[in-house]
Amino acid sequence: MAFGKAAATNKRFQSFDFLATLIAVVKPDGAVLFANAALEDALGTSRRTLEGSQFGACFHEPAVLRNAIDGAVTHEFATLRYEAFLRRVNHELMAVQVTLSRIEKTGELIIEMSAIENQVRQDREERLIDQAQANKELIRNLAHEIKNPLGGIRGAAQLLQMEVESRDLVEYTQVIIHEADRLQTLVDRLLAPHRRPHVVGDVNIHEVCERVRSVILAEFPRDLHIERDFDPSIPEFRGDREQLIQATLNIVHNAAQALAERRAAGDAQITFKTRVARQVIFNKQWYRLALELHVIDNGPGVPDAIKDRIFYPLVSGREGGTGLGLTLAQTFVQQHHGVIECDSVPGRTDFRILIPLP
CATH class of the missing domain: 3.30.450.20 (PAS domain)
Structure with missing residues (x-):
């Protein structure tokens, strides 16, 4: 009873x-x-x-x-x-x-x-989503506006180079052409997520991690250790495998570069950790199950000055960086209705990718 x-x-x-x-x-x-x-x-x-x-x-x-x-x-x-x-x-x-x-x-x-x-996290996430959408529209429009005159500048510099006889002037035209090409590459990278079609298939997140791991270890073969902490019960899901490889690769490559001092000391480590999150809210939606992929490194952490802006385009904590890697990673993950979060303190930085599971 x-x-x-x-x-x-x-x-x-x-x-x-x-x-x-x-x-x-x-x-x-x-x-x-x-x-x-x-x-x-x-x-x-x-x-x-x-x-x-x-x-x-x-x-x-x-x-x-x-x-x-x-x-x-x-x-x-x-x-x-x-x-x-x-x-x-x-x-x-x-x-x-x-x-x-x-x-x-x-x-x-x-x-x-x-x-x-x-x-607090949801409030911050909602702000980031709104800002990311505004930035995406701004960057796309700005890139298109830059692209057209850029071609004209390069073409004019080539024609000028053919006419001038002075070696010094030729060097100046070559500088113009080189810088125009560099800006063209930057514009192409900004527009890349909007050009490539979304190719959907079955994705195994651990195959994605292994692919990224092999690429990174090929670049850093001796002084970087990559740990795996996988949950084998995570099911396959529908997604764009290449986009997710690129998103994860961008995060891991940033981590590997941030570990320069640790690599020199011989104790640089990156950990892939996968779990299933239950009853979660992100992107203003409730999901019964979600994939949780952590990329954790033991580097110096994200500088405080850019912590709130690391997913903005052209923001980089590394000298010589373009500031596009995390922006593109966030864009690719958002195309899977997911989100990337970052929790960073000196000695431990954790990038967490959340993607809904069926």
């Missing part, structure tokens, strides 16, 4: 399993009636273990939740928001914003929690 009641309760609240936020439904005495899948993942325990237990035990300060529940039960408020710390099974604390509301008909309470760091 108790099993039948539990099944009916789960059925009543099963729609909460489609939410990325953490949800618990509790009785007025604080006992858990239901916990959604996102809460299970966050706490590292099953809903069967949670159901019937006091939900306050999952918090660093149980008394705060107890007072909030008492206030809702006595109608002191309809909805309450506050910040708290959830306690995971491994005893780690997770900062969350708690929203507590009462179901008038049954007296049950819905407790919704969202990770504060996730909310």
Whole structure:
């Protein structure tokens, strides 16, 4: 009989399993009636273990939740928001914003929690998406405007070179032609993501990583170590294999170049790490499953001056860099409805690629 009641309760609240936020439904005495899948993942325990237990035990300060529940039960408020710390099974604390509301008909309470760091990340991600779209349109229009007169400048310099006799003047025309060619190459790279068709097929992310690994080790054969930390259960997905190879290669190549001092010392390391992320939100969409590819290096980290602008075109932390590698990588990943994030401190830089899985 108790099993039948539990099944009916789960059925009543099963729609909460489609939410990325953490949800618990509790009785007025604080006992858990239901916990959604996102809460299970966050706490590292099953809903069967949670159901019937006091939900306050999952918090660093149980008394705060107890007072909030008492206030809702006595109608002191309809909805309450506050910040708290959830306690995971491994005893780690997770900062969350708690929203507590009462179901008038049954007296049950819905407790919704969202990770504060996730909310900050989502806000930052939304800004980056909007800025990336604006930059993409600006760069594409600017590249087209530069391209036409550039051809004229180069052509005029060639004609002038044929007419002049002075060797010094010929050197000047050669400088013009060389610089025009360099700018043409830059413009072509800016326009490349918009020219090449999106070729979709089955993609194995570990084959992508192995291809990138072989290319990088061919360039840095002696002084760079590349670790693999793969989740073999990740399924194939539909995507453009060559674009994903190029996106990953751009990130890894940047990392390898940033590791110059570590390579000289003999302890330079890059790690490929793949995982399946569950119940995640990015690009303003909720996804049940997503591929999570980390490219981690033990270099000096991204300079603070450009941390918020590393995906902008022509922004580079390396002397002589074009500042296009990460811009193109972000563009290619966004064409797969994904996103690239960066978390960097001295000694550890982690670029994380997220792409929806079927």
